[in-house]
Amino acid sequence: MKILNLVLNAVILLSAMLFLAYVGYHYFDFGLFKTLPSGVSGFFLSAGALQYVALGLLIAAAIGKILLSRALKRRDAGTRPDGAVLR
Numbered sequence: 001m002k003i004l005n006l007v008l009n010a011v012i013l014l015s016a017m018l019f020l021a022y023v024g025y026h027y028f029d030f031g032l033f034k035t036l037p038s039g040v041s042g043f044f045l046s047a048g049a050l051q052y053v054a055l056g057l058l059i060a061a062a063i064g065k066i067l068l069s070r071a072l073k074r075r076d077a078g079t080r081p082d083g084a085v086l087r
Helices: 002-028 037-048 050-077
Strands: none
Touching: 002 037, 002 050
């Protein structure tokens, strides 16, 4: 479960970075897509739907991370979901 936690951290980081790159490029005219070569940023800019995919992935991973962290805390405390203590 801890590996899943690390994977969710990576997904959150990458999707947030991609979404913020779109926001920075379209609204503020700076950011990651301005610094990358045009061949790389052209791919992302031609597929504008990727920004919504990144936003959806960010939200889903954040919800998954919250649920996973609750499960990890419960497991480390040694209790079941119904409140019974495991020994």
